[in-house]
Amino acid sequence: MRSLVLIGHGSHLNGESAAAVYRYAELIRGRGLFDEVVEGYWKEEPSLRQVLKTTASTDVTVIPMFISEGYFTETVIPRELGLGHQGPVPPEGIARVLGGRTVRYTLPYGVHPSxxxxxxxxxxxxxxxxxxxxxxxxxxxxxxxxxxxxxxxxxxxxxxxxxxxxxxxxxxxxxxxxxxxxxxxxxxxxxxxxxxxxxxxxxxxxxxxxxxxxxxxxxxxxxxxxxxxxxxxxxxxxxxxHPAVADVILHLAEEARGASERGGDEDRAWHAAWQALVSLARRGGRLGEVLISAQSGVYEVRHALDEGRPGSDLTTVVTPEGLRDLTRRDEGGNHRPVHTLRNLPRGWRAVLSEDDLVRGVHFLYPAVVEETYAHHCRTLRATPWPTTARRQTGIYSRVQRATPEQVEHVASEVCANCLRTRLWAGETLAQTFFSGVPGAIPCAEACTLLVAEVREEVSGKRGAGGH
Ligand code: SF4
The missing domain is CATH 3.40.50.1400 (Rossmann fold)
Structure with missing residues (x-):
């Protein structure tokens, strides 16, 4: 079993930034050479810190979707993935065992000879x-x-x-x-x-x-x-x-894989988390802002505030990608880089098979099932703010100067609208949606949206109350 992860930059503001990575992921999924193709982003979800947890297999190839080498491919991505490497990536890539997964990190697709x-x-x-x-x-x-x-x-x-x-x-x-x-x-x-x-x-x-x-x-x-x-x-x-970039990505992935023909196994923690989610779905229940119900062998996902509305009143999608595309923007048309912010649009329903439910919920709430199940099992480790701040480089290194009061001030505005509970700030979460509290989702580490807002605060560019 093998997973392919495509890493894009993403954006906190521009919903189209991730579109090229989505498109290539779909093209490569269609070729059927990997058991799954997952996308991860610097400024969207699943974030670089989360994305490896969202892979189903213990054999993971990570390709930076960048046209050239540079700061992101040599510094930011290896650091955030926890590869323990900084600087130029050798032609054969970097291989590490992280959390039980064999992770191979390649050069960006743009430098491949093809x-x-x-x-x-x-x-x-x-x-x-x-x-x-x-x-x-x-x-x-x-x-x-x-x-x-x-x-x-x-x-x-x-x-x-x-x-x-x-x-x-x-x-x-x-x-x-x-x-x-x-x-x-x-x-x-x-x-x-x-x-x-x-x-x-x-x-x-x-x-x-x-x-x-x-x-x-x-x-x-x-x-x-x-x-x-x-x-x-x-x-x-x-x-x-160009669509042929999909072939370049596959060349890179094949070269990174080397002699490893067999691939890996299904990751046990990933499997247990999604089994728990499917059990919840079979019973019918809430996760964050959505309601999941089982109906004659398929599952329906809709906004919990649309409970009871006739299906004919709602826009119906039947694919995970359809669900992703309907929920990437709020009702005002604004991009949603953090999916647990309480701004999920209403007026839709997704009707999905069990396999598609897993991918659909992954798109709807990236990394939420894996992290919440880990918290439920007491294996999720929180990363305190000072550790996150110390790791930052480039323009974000400025957040190391933020006082605890500044961080708290920014978080009190940014996180106030988020379903997640800030474990990284010492908050506690006794229950989760797995134990019946729909909005109880842990936040193990400050997200890049918060880091960016803290940087604005330290720079004096953040308007009073605005973000
Ligand atoms: Fe939500 Fe705040 Fe955590 Fe970001 S840092 S995911 S806004 S709780």
Whole structure:
């Protein structure tokens, strides 16, 4: 049995940030090569601190869904997963045994050599008859930033593609460092130029800054008068959104797996937690803000405040993904990075099989079943605030300066609206939803939303009462 975990950045504000990781997880699930594919995030749930607990198997491969190496792949993710590693990740990845699971952590997908095939695919989409006789390729990167070390992969890809014989010229150009993208007319002599942005997703840079810096007016732009005569530029989509990235991820996972053919076993703690949840569901009961009932071999999940409403009044979904998508925003359309905040929208019901119930509840309340069952069994360990604060690096290291009063002040506002009970702050929780108290859910460690708010408080940027 094997689990694959895809790690994304996520966002406290933007609900679309996680969409690319969801899409790749669904594509890879469809291939059936892993028993499960789970997503985890820095700024959403399940968080990096929680995600390993949510995997069903003891054989876990973790792939950072980043386009290049840098601060997140080398510092934040290894630290938060508890890998005991900081700094560059070796080509063979890092393997550790954590809490009974064998965890293999790989390089980010963007640095895998097969991304070169994705660059060529994107170039061919933009210019189907590309010809080595008259076509130049530009591999376009952002350039090294505080968080990413992206230029190396751009140069390596350009170098390798130069040797492919597919293009008359291959250039590595950048948005934010030399050689800059705006210098292309001086450097490129071929009459046709195909530009492939080596970016994770479509966004401000690919839609606005790159076209502006290059003088592009659309997917194809004619330049009748450049230092090298008339040239035409063909602008491709970013590599990170190409469906072939799913193959790159699978290559990475296969390489990380090495000789381990058998995989692992079902994780006993995970299994016991979900067995307990299924037993609760069979009896019918409440978990957080939802009501679960069993009806002729399937389960219905709905907001507890919609109890008794006819099904025809509610939007019905029949897949875990449908439940996920309906509950990712509150009724005002705002993103819900912390799923235990009491802002679950009403007006829907999910009708699910038993297998789908497990995945549906995982999406609805990530890590809640595993952590609450561990608390129920007295095996959940809380991480006090000073430990969380000491671990922070980069812009978040500032939270180490927060006084206990500041932390309490922020928590009194942020956590007031959360179902979880702050074990990390010394609060106690005698019962859980497993013992019949629906909203009784432990919080073992301050979430990244709270850490971010404490940082704002320490920086003096947090408005009175606002968050
Ligand atoms: Fe909820 Fe506060 Fe815990 Fe975050 S830190 S999960 S807001 S109780």
């Amino acid at each position: 991304m070169r095939d994705v660059i060529v695919e994107r170039a061919r989409e933009a210019l189907p008859d590309l010809d080595a006789a008259d076509t130049a390729l530009v591999v376009l990167g952002h350039g090294t930033t505080r968080n990413e070390n992206s230029n190396r992969v751009i140069y390596e890809n350009a170098q390798a593609l130069r040797g492919s014989g597919l293009f008359a010229e291959v250039h590595a150009l950048f948005l934010d460092e030399d050689p800059k993208v705006g210098t292309w007319p001086e450097k490129i002599t071929a009459p046709r130029v195909v530009v492939v942005p080596f970016f994770a997703s479509e966004g401000w840079h690919t839609l606005e800054t790159i076209p502006e810096d290059m003088g592009l007016t659309g997917d194809v732009t004619e330049f009748p008068d450049t230092p090298h005569g008339p040239q035409t530029v063909y602008y491709a989509k970013p590599v990170g959104t």
